[in-house]
Amino acid sequence: MDRMRWDALKKEDCSLSRTLAVIGDRWTLLILRDAFLRVRRFEDFEASLKIARRVLSERLALLVREGIFKKVPYQDKPVRCEYRLTEKGLDLYPAILHLVHWGDKHAPTKAGPPVVHRHRACGHDFRSVLTCSECGEPVGARDVEARSTRAGPSRPRRAATR
Amino acid sequence: MDRMRWDALKKEDCSLSRTLAVIGDRWTLLILRDAFLRVRRFEDFEASLKIARRVLSERLALLVREGIFKKVPYQDKPVRCEYRLTEKGLDLYPAILHLVHWGDKHAPTKAGPPVVHRHRACGHDFRSVLTCSECGEPVGARDVEARSTRAGPSRPRRAATR
DNA sequence: CACATCAAGTCTTGATTTAAGACTTTACGG
DNA sequence: CCGTAAAGTCTTAAATCAAGACTTGATGTG
Numbered sequence: 340m341d342r343m344r345w346d347a348l349k350k351e352d353c354s355l356s357r358t359l360a361v362i363g364d365r366w367t368l369l370i371l372r373d374a375f376l377r378v379r380r381f382e383d384f385e386a387s388l389k390i391a392r393r394v395l396s397e398r399l400a401l402l403v404r405e406g407i408f409k410k411v412p413y414q415d416k417p418v419r420c421e422y423r424l425t426e427k428g429l430d431l432y433p434a435i436l437h438l439v440h441w442g443d444k445h446a447p448t449k450a451g452p453p454v455v456h457r458h459r460a461c462g463h464d465f466r467s468v469l470t471c472s473e474c475g476e477p478v479g480a481r482d483v484e485a486r487s488t489r490a491g492p493s494r495p496r497r498a499a500t501r
Numbered sequence: 502m503d504r505m506r507w508d509a510l511k512k513e514d515c516s517l518s519r520t521l522a523v524i525g526d527r528w529t530l531l532i533l534r535d536a537f538l539r540v541r542r543f544e545d546f547e548a549s550l551k552i553a554r555r556v557l558s559e560r561l562a563l564l565v566r567e568g569i570f571k572k573v574p575y576q577d578k579p580v581r582c583e584y585r586l587t588e589k590g591l592d593l594y595p596a597i598l599h600l601v602h603w604g605d606k607h608a609p610t611k612a613g614p615p616v617v618h619r620h621r622a623c624g625h626d627f628r629s630v631l632t633c634s635e636c637g638e639p640v641g642a643r644d645v646e647a648r649s650t651r652a653g654p655s656r657p658r659r660a661a662t663r
Numbered sequence: 664c665a666c667a668t669c670a671a672g673t674c675t676t677g678a679t680t681t682a683a684g685a686c687t688t689t690a691c692g693g
Numbered sequence: 694c695c696g697t698a699a700a701g702t703c704t705t706a707a708a709t710c711a712a713g714a715c716t717t718g719a720t721g722t723g
Contacts, residue, residue: 342711343551345527352615354604355534355597361608362600363527365507365681372517375642381700389505391682396701406607417689419699424642427607432642433631434599435517438524441596442516445568445589446523450651453514457646461636469595470632470639473625477632480537480586480594484619489612504682507708527710543671553711558672579718581670 352489361405362431366390366398368438371424371431374408379421407431436467514651523567524593528552528560530600533586533593536570541583569593598629 349360373387385395399422402408407428410420443452455464469478511522535549547557561584564570569590572582605614617626631640
């Protein structure tokens, strides 16, 4: 059978496939976590993640190509650059925060969540809640119906099992 | 230098690391996407994803061990099982939906989003919005301050995860 | 009965990807 | 001139993945 190759993923007609073609490897979300924690330099990523330099180099280059990071020089002679999140990169924050909170809830440590998140506007520590852009109410898997926009017979589907 | 190994990830004191130890490989989020679209059987996952059977088998077993899927027999003689999402699995929906909407926005196709999502309660197609569990307002990366709960000097940081 | 089929895997072999660490480049400081 | 620093590149060995053949237990067909 003809199996899926990773370099074919980005051409799939599925937004999740195309997203994972960029951030779906074993390291990228951890790199982005560090970036959200203000890690910006090659050697700092290496030290923090204990990632092989070759792999880090390749991933950072991909993320720059994809517009998630931009390289910003912080000195001349020799030019040294740091990697900063773009708006496109910052937009991944909700997904990552949700994965963090999922880990807090479903794969907890005895010591409790290692990091808590405070909402600057209201001053409280909070959990992430997925809400509907239209009515503002919280949304769970069972509240959503996914519908294809492409031609063909469309059976309506619930976005969840049970 | 001593690099990070994947089987060490699940013991890290970082909720994202522990989450990615379960769902952070190249295939798992695609398997879960299919599960949210009500794919449930081994051969259906294989056909839908074009994944190698060996890898699919291993991933499904891991997800069952981790309590994200449960195996439910749908016939006897011979016993055949299907994979159904547990509550723990359903809780990954917000993260996945956000990644889908990120792809819709930042890696679009000419044909537009392949799938739209309707909120059953209000009847509208919607985008996912991250909100604060305490005040209900939308939250972006810059609105969050992450704070370690562990001993040691704590520098306040913006927009952090862990 | 003999044989084909089906679901849900397991096994083998060869191709890709990752890990570890040495090496390179460009510049500065003493 | 020598050592250090940042940001990589290169090489080799180990781990993971892809492709497809094979297995198991039961049913259906001639």
